[in-house]
Amino acid sequence: xxxLSSISSFRRYPPLQAIGWFILFVLILxxxxxACLPESGMEVEFHEISKRAxxxxxxxxxxxxxxxxxxxxxxxxxxxxxxxxVNYAVTGSGPxxxxxxxxxxxxxxxxxxxxxxxxxxxTFSGVRFPVLVGSFAQWSELPELFWNSDDxxxxxYGLLARLSYILTYRxxxxxxxxxxNYQFFIDRPVPRAPETQRLAEYRALEKxxxxxxxxxxxxxxxxxxxxFHVSRxxxxxxxxxxxxxxxxxxxxxWVSLPVTKRVFDYRxxxxxxxxxxxxxxxxxxxxxxxxxxxxxxxxxxxxxxxFSHLNMRGAIxxxxxxxxxxxxxxxx
Amino acid sequence: xxxxxxxxxxxxxxxxxxxxxxAHRAQNWLLLTASYVFYGAWDYRFxxxxxxxxxxxxxxxxxxxxxxxxxxxxxxILCSISFQLGILGFFKYWNFFADSLIQLLASLGLSVxxxxxxxxxxxGISFYTFQSMSYxxxxxxxxxxxxxxxxxxxxxxxxxxxxxxxxxxxxxxLIPQIVKSRVVTPRKISDGVSLIAWGLFKKVxxxxxxxxxxxxxxxxTDDFTNGEAxxxxxxxxxxxxxxxxxxxxxxxGVSKLMGFELVQNFxxxxxxRNPSDFxxxxxxxxxxxxxxxxxxxxxxxRSGELKTYRNLLLTMVLGGLxxxxxxxxxxxxxxxxxxxAVHRFFQQSGxxxxxxxxxxxxxxxxxxxxxxxxxxxTLYGWLLFRAxxxxxxxxxxxxxxxxxxSAFLLRSLLKLAFYAWxxxxxxxxxxxxxxxxxxMHSPAPVQAIGYTVLFFLFLTLGDFNGxxxxxxxx
Numbered sequence: 107x108x109x110l111s112s113i114s115s116f117r118r119y120p121p122l123q124a125i126g127w128f129i130l131f132v133l134i135l136x137x138x139x140x141a142c143l144p145e146s147g148m149e150v151e152f153h154e155i156s157k158r159a160x161x162x163x164x165x166x167x168x169x170x171x172x173x174x175x176x177x178x179x180x181x182x183x184x185x186x187x188x189x190x191x192v193n194y195a196v197t198g199s200g201p202x203x204x205x206x207x208x209x210x211x212x213x214x215x216x217x218x219x220x221x222x223x224x225x226x227x228x229t230f231s232g233v234r235f236p237v238l239v240g241s242f243a244q245w246s247e248l249p250e251l252f253w254n255s256d257d258x259x260x261x262x263y264g265l266l267a268r269l270s271y272i273l274t275y276r277x278x279x280x281x282x283x284x285x286x287n288y289q290f291f292i293d294r295p296v297p298r299a300p301e302t303q304r305l306a307e308y309r310a311l312e313k314x315x316x317x318x319x320x321x322x323x324x325x326x327x328x329x330x331x332x333x334f335h336v337s338r339x340x341x342x343x344x345x346x347x348x349x350x351x352x353x354x355x356x357x358x359x360w361v362s363l364p365v366t367k368r369v370f371d372y373r374x375x376x377x378x379x380x381x382x383x384x385x386x387x388x389x390x391x392x393x394x395x396x397x398x399x400x401x402x403x404x405x406x407x408x409x410x411x412x413f414s415h416l417n418m419r420g421a422i423x424x425x426x427x428x429x430x431x432x433x434x435x436x437x438x
Numbered sequence: 439x440x441x442x443x444x445x446x447x448x449x450x451x452x453x454x455x456x457x458x459x460x461a462h463r464a465q466n467w468l469l470l471t472a473s474y475v476f477y478g479a480w481d482y483r484f485x486x487x488x489x490x491x492x493x494x495x496x497x498x499x500x501x502x503x504x505x506x507x508x509x510x511x512x513x514x515i516l517c518s519i520s521f522q523l524g525i526l527g528f529f530k531y532w533n534f535f536a537d538s539l540i541q542l543l544a545s546l547g548l549s550v551x552x553x554x555x556x557x558x559x560x561x562g563i564s565f566y567t568f569q570s571m572s573y574x575x576x577x578x579x580x581x582x583x584x585x586x587x588x589x590x591x592x593x594x595x596x597x598x599x600x601x602x603x604x605x606x607x608x609x610x611x612l613i614p615q616i617v618k619s620r621v622v623t624p625r626k627i628s629d630g631v632s633l634i635a636w637g638l639f640k641k642v643x644x645x646x647x648x649x650x651x652x653x654x655x656x657x658x659t660d661d662f663t664n665g666e667a668x669x670x671x672x673x674x675x676x677x678x679x680x681x682x683x684x685x686x687x688x689x690x691g692v693s694k695l696m697g698f699e700l701v702q703n704f705x706x707x708x709x710x711r712n713p714s715d716f717x718x719x720x721x722x723x724x725x726x727x728x729x730x731x732x733x734x735x736x737x738x739x740r741s742g743e744l745k746t747y748r749n750l751l752l753t754m755v756l757g758g759l760x761x762x763x764x765x766x767x768x769x770x771x772x773x774x775x776x777x778x779a780v781h782r783f784f785q786q787s788g789x790x791x792x793x794x795x796x797x798x799x800x801x802x803x804x805x806x807x808x809x810x811x812x813x814x815x816t817l818y819g820w821l822l823f824r825a826x827x828x829x830x831x832x833x834x835x836x837x838x839x840x841x842x843x844s845a846f847l848l849r850s851l852l853k854l855a856f857y858a859w860x861x862x863x864x865x866x867x868x869x870x871x872x873x874x875x876x877x878m879h880s881p882a883p884v885q886a887i888g889y890t891v892l893f894f895l896f897l898t899l900g901d902f903n904g905x906x907x908x909x910x911x912x
Binding site for chain 2: 276
């Protein structure tokens, strides 16, 4: 038999004591890191959005999506009356995040009447497990994520990242060790300024002609060169979200976000638009999804901060445009 | 399923949890099943080949055990060797020899074409065929009794921790551990855990990070600066060492957790003082295999000086070829064969004394000089081993003598020190204490601090992209 000879003898064996000490040291190190070192802005945003979704007054319209929607759709410009519109788009998120958010809202009795999905299409292709499993999901949601995922290793990595501050922020530690860059560890994350404040700041800049758009890089990023693809977990949870919304009488609308001409042209070459709409149309045909903005608008480069994120000028233009179509949606 | 992957972690945790709660025979069944699952995870089609190789040598072993007739025994051992070398030759060397022949004929003006068979190389084939052959040869030489139970023998050939990259075990060392009950002791657990931790650190932090620079440099064919040539070779020396010894450490550690003892494959090789010392320290399971089954079979040093040199050279050329079907491995083997022969010549002529540990400062200085010189010879060997073409070997060699201090060289040396300082410290400590387990003798809190530092560096600097182990290709 290969049974351990005697548990009591382990306590007297120094190298095994060392393993015990090691576990203790790692626990102390992890707890100290959690207690003393900062979280990233993304993680702070997760906590804030999750809290708001469950505790804030129930909205009429809720915008969900990733960072592009978070900065690109301005609720104050969308709402021309007293309609309560909130933007719960989360930086770094994808359809799986949106599903979890809606589920939590339903459980808390805070579900909106309308959901506007404004995810960048590329967020359907991959699941950021270290972020989703490691930070955004609640413990009770992990089994569902695991059973719907086809990448056990990535899930496990996310789980380990959830348990370890060092693993979660390994890139920041690596920068510290290899380049002496400690900025992350001394900067406290600054939450995104309220929309009204950002608008006021922008308008002040516009008045003095001080607003300058960022020049875009010459080379288009690899992420925009890839064809449209939906990962298994995103597909499953997107479907689940639509069914959940339908079952609870929530109307779901899709909003295509504007892109630069270069991104649009590149994607046309790989048939991106066709594949995206083929995917979305199946839900539209089943009555689970409607389009508030189907066409992909092409905006000038000076309306963007980078290849996908609208700057404030672009956000105002897009939000004003959307506000024209919103009354029809609300009348639906 | 790589040792440095989360799949392997899950796989091993499941296997180990079951293992600890089973009786001896059930443990063997579990390990055999796990070994086939482990191997099949790469390419299940080659399981059949593994099973065939196992069956042939099992039957040959039984035949050798039951026959006293020399001619029958000879035919049986020839059958085993032919079969194992046959599959090795077919899968590993067919394309190489066919292509080389065609190139030779083409250089003579003869145009010959052949359709490439597109043979995939079964992973670990060089390791398990050599391991299996050592068993039949040992039974033939009556150094061990044949293994009677097929499943025990199958586990000996396929034991998953060492199946794909060694160490190459001997039947008389591993089979008794399979046949008899094993005991998992606290010492084995702590040794196993520390070996796994150290091996993973070497692979994921040192080897994979140095490998990025190595790949960049060896992607070039010409226009090497002196700094690039030095850094490419030096980094590769540490990459291959930490990659391969890291794999071996994990294999030994995993085995220890289950109560097995695998042979030690490395013993501070870069502290070697001469070529024969190097081969007593580097890939020990292969070098001792080549010595016992090839060099000795050819006559070793018993047939006069000239034949001894010939045997040394042939053994090392074949040892080089064992690594892969490419001319640079042949060159590397030949180079080491020549180093061994030259060293033997100087030693036989009385110009060199057998190096010994000594307390005197003169002897120490000679030792350091010998080690440095041998390290330089070893480094040049790694250029032959890693190069992608003869042209690259020539161009890098030409760049070596034009030494010029450069920012790139300095930066790279700092990078090497940054990633590999725990290795340097540990090996110096091991060398000067003449104890590879020295770290295990320090007080528990000190060991724990060491583990914690390694763990922190592993998490923050480790390359988690799951780079394969270099020796898997062999």
